[in-house]
Amino acid sequence: MSAAESTQQSANPVEYIQHHLTDWCFGCDPTTHKPSSLIDFHAFFFDVWLMAALVAVALGVIAWRVGRRLDPDAPSGMQNVLEMLVEFVNQQVKDVFGSRVNPIIGPLALTVFTWVLAMNFIDLIPVDFIPGIAGWIGVHVFGQQHVFFRAVPTANLGAPFGLALTVFALVIYYNLKVKGPVGYLKMFLFHPFGKYFVPVNIVMTLIEEIAKPLSLALRLFGNLFASELVFMLIALLVFTHTTLPSVLLWFPVQVLSGLAWSIFELLILSLQAFIFMVLTIVYLGMAHTDDH
Incomplete structure (x- = not known):
């Protein structure tokens, strides 16, 4: 759907929200524009x-430019921030x-934080700006009649789950590396209730391990999805009005609401x-400890 079509349908709040919650998806159902199943x-x-x-x-370009201009004696600007x-x-x-720090963890944590933070901050861009540009490109460059575009990657369940599963794979890898296959197996057999409750221990530990990627992904996705939805509702304060007096009446309310929510979002997104x-x-x- 193009930007013009989106504006024309903006009088219908349901269609407006559905349009902005639909991804530009290849391989999805051509009618619903949704995947055929959850997986x-x-x-x-x-x-x-x-x-x-x-x-x-x-982020890579910023890091590269700052790295080329490093000045340890007189740091300034972006170097100070980084x-x-x-x-x-x-x-x-x-x-x-503590003192036993794996040298990979610091760069990994920094990458995770800056990447997630930057993707989250896309949510502060006006809700119709990027989809409008994508709609124009899709229609005039690719010749498509209907283009859907969601600008915030972390508001799609796939991106947070992809990040969370990557972290989970590293957790399993370091569990096996530090504890060894036998030690990792013992964690499932004897944690948390000891050797007399092995079946219960297996179930409890499995739930605990599966909860790690789920908690990472769903927390990030839920907050960004809700934030995205609130910005759409704020946008509808004006888009659902067609007469000039009502637009002039609600436009200041929309601006103030958007500004207030954006300020609050700075905290939430960070x-x-x-x-x-x-x-x-x-x-x-936890994966780097000998015990659990």
Whole structure:
């Protein structure tokens, strides 16, 4: 759907919200534009991959430019910001790992935090801006009649789950590396109730391990999805009105509401990136201990 079509249908709040909650998906049902099932390996969410890749490239370019201009004697500008960020992340890692810090954990935690934070902050861009650009490109460049586009990757369940499963794979890897296959198996057999409750221990430990990626993914997705929905509702304060007096009446309310929610979102979006990073460090820290 193009940007013009989106505006024309804006008088219908349900269609407006459904349009903005639909991904640009290849391999999805051509009528519903949704995957055929919850797990559908034929579905490719192009907008999620595109926005996540653009954010990653932008972060890489920023890091490269700052790295080329490092001045240890007189740091300024972005170098100061990045140095503060690196020190902040390193302190979180040291608080969990103590003196035995795996050298990979710090860069991993920094990457997770900055990437998730940058993807989250896309939510602060006006809700129709990026989909409008994507709609124009889709119609005039690709010749498509209907283009759907969700700008915030972390508001799609696939992106948070992809990140969470990557962290979970690292947790399993370091559990096997530090504890060994036998030690990792003992964790399932004898934790948390000892050797006399092996069946219960297996079930409880499995639930505990599965809860790690679920908690990472669903917390991030739920908060970003709710935030995205609130911005759509704020946008509808004006879009559902067609007469000039009603538009003039509701436009200041929309601006003030959007500004207030954006200020609140600065805290929420940053907090969600911080929580994702901290839980990643904690889970990897637990994997690096000899006991459970």
